[in-house]
Amino acid sequence: MPFTTRIEVLEALTPVFREVLDDSALVLRENMTAADVEGWDSLNHIDLIVAIEKKFKVRFTTSEVTSLKNVGELADLVQTKLATSH
């Protein structure tokens, strides 16, 4: 399995965030929220989710997406999904 730690998942998430939010200098932190990132809002949040689903070949549910509080929790969710899919 290629992504075993939260840091590895965060590193893999970074280019996805940069692409969707059109910000090549964006550096993800675990406690980061939409309020900390210019241009990240409810209108493009699901675009981000779809891009992550494609990148990691996983599927999220609405309740999972609405329960996320920060980037760290998103990384955890991706990790959990990857662990259960292998």
Add this chain to the structure above:
Amino acid sequence: MSYTSVEFLAYLACAAAAYRLCPVRARSTLLLILSYLFYCTWDIRAAGLLAGATLFTFFAGKSVGDRPSHHRAELTAFLVVCLLTAYLMFFKIAAVMPGGEWGRVVMPLGLSYYTFKLIGYLVDIHWGKIQPEQRLVAFAAYVAFFPQIVAGPIQRAGDFLEQVPPDRMSIPDGVLRIAWGIFKKLVIADSLAPGVAYVFAHVKDLHGAALLTGFYLYPLQLYVDFSALTDIAIGTGLLFGIRSPENFNRPFTASSISAYWRRWHMSLTTWLTDYVFTPLRMATRYAGKIGLAFSITVNMVAIGLWHGLTWGYFTFGLVHSFYLIVDALSVKRRARFLSVRPKLDSLASGLGCILTFHMVALALVFFRARSVGDAAWLLSHALSHWSSLGADLLQLAAAAGSHALVVGIAGYAILEIAERRRPDLWWRRTRPVVPRWVRWSVQSAVVTFLCVGVAMLLAQPSGPNQHPFLYAIF
């Protein structure tokens, strides 16, 4: 009992005194009693409906939370949300039906607010964000919480219930916030009200400048009036130790329509984002831009129709959905354009503010006008007949009162400066380091301000001359 009546302030003083003396463990019960007493002054039968909806959702929440099986929990949650929506829709439909049997149906006070609280609570349990509340009294106090029942803010169950029973009362902060709200309502919003009411009542008799005055003043009146109501609600909550969510963040400084919706009626927009827009967007996420446009349209039309089932509210929602779709589809291009032209950034921001305000004002014409025909007339005639500019404005000033218009507009300018500079926060930082006489002087000025406010309350007109809060009818 209006929030700006002497009766309400007297009720508040007695309630806060009783609350202060009440042991912390019994405060939830007292809060519930105070909330239902307040509600019963409006209509005792509606209080019965409120209690019924509360009990129903409380036990439904337990059933969903117990999760006998995932499918059963999902079905229960779906059915309960449908029933609560039907309960809300029944009264919304009755409100627009012509007379007869329907005419006898009166919409319960705060219905749109408390049903959204109940639906949000149930969905949060279903999504596993919160556990079912075990304390019926605390839950009923959340639903009926009297500072929020008239016009929100729509607080989430988890946020409220973790503060119950409240052990601290923030009396000075609460009193100042209430006084600020009363000042905004009585001095600014009510001064703008006659001019706006006159224009929208005589749309087809007026020309250019007068119509344009209504176009520009209504957004200001609505913002001041509604944010004043929110100030009083939040301040009252603080008296009883409850922190409520904010509803506004200087909305007319937004430089885009999406930024505006992050600053306007925030407790409603975040509610709809979480429970309507995001689920729809998830369901349509592989449909690309069409899925985005569909989700935005449903969400914005829902925001419009939440206010009432009229063509005006529907058009308001539709116009905003068009704005937001264009905004969402062009945001990357705009950002790229400005990223290589940094000198244009502040100019674009300023122009964005002006454009956004005009877009909001245009949509609000449909929100406020008596009919879509009136709204279309206002918009199509607001830029005509400029030769009679002086006569039109004199006619409006005579009808609405030039004194009131000047006070309203000047008051709004002061409000914008105060909200930008936040003298209250500056004073909080400065207070410990200034000499005692300065502290006393400022505190005396604040007390004088409060006394003048109470005197204004006593002197305000009653009956048909009184301007009710614009958002207290939903």
